[in-house]
Amino acid sequence: MEPAIDSMLLIDGDCGFCLRAAHWARRWIRPSAPLVPWQSVDIAAIGVTPEQCSHAVQWVDEGHVAAQGAAAIACLLTTGPPPWPACAWAMQRPLTRQLAERCYRMVAANRHLLPGASTACELPAAA
Secondary structure (H helix, E strand, O other), rough: OOOOOOOEEOOOOOOOOHHHHHHHHHHHHHOOEEEEEEHHHOOHOOOOOOOHHHOOOOEEEEOEEEEEEEHHHHHOOOOOOOOHHHHHHHHHOOOHHHHHHHHHHHHHHHHOOOOOOOOOHHHOOOO
C-alpha cells in the first residue's frame, strides 16, 4: 500500500537516539514515507502538541495524526518492502500490540541512556 503524499513519521529532531534510529530505518526498512523531525513541521496544523511529539513518534496521514508510539512504527513498516509489512501486521495482533507498545514506552522513557543519545533526549518527568 503506497502512502499518501502527506504521510510521514514525525520524530524528535533534537534527540540523538531518535535521529540514529531514523537513519537505521531509512537504510534497512527503506520506507516510502519520510521520517521528519517534528520541529520542522507546523504541528499545530496537524493537531498535535510538542509534548505529544516529545513523548512518542507520530504517524501523520492525510494531514492529521493517525497513530503514535508503536502503532506509528507499524504504520511506517507498512510502507517498506517485504518483509516489513508482515512485521507491521504481526505487531498489530492483540497480544503483540500490547507487547510492542510496552517495549516502545520502555525505550522512549530510557532513550537518553541509549547509543547516540545525549541529555537532550531525556523526557521531562510526567506530571
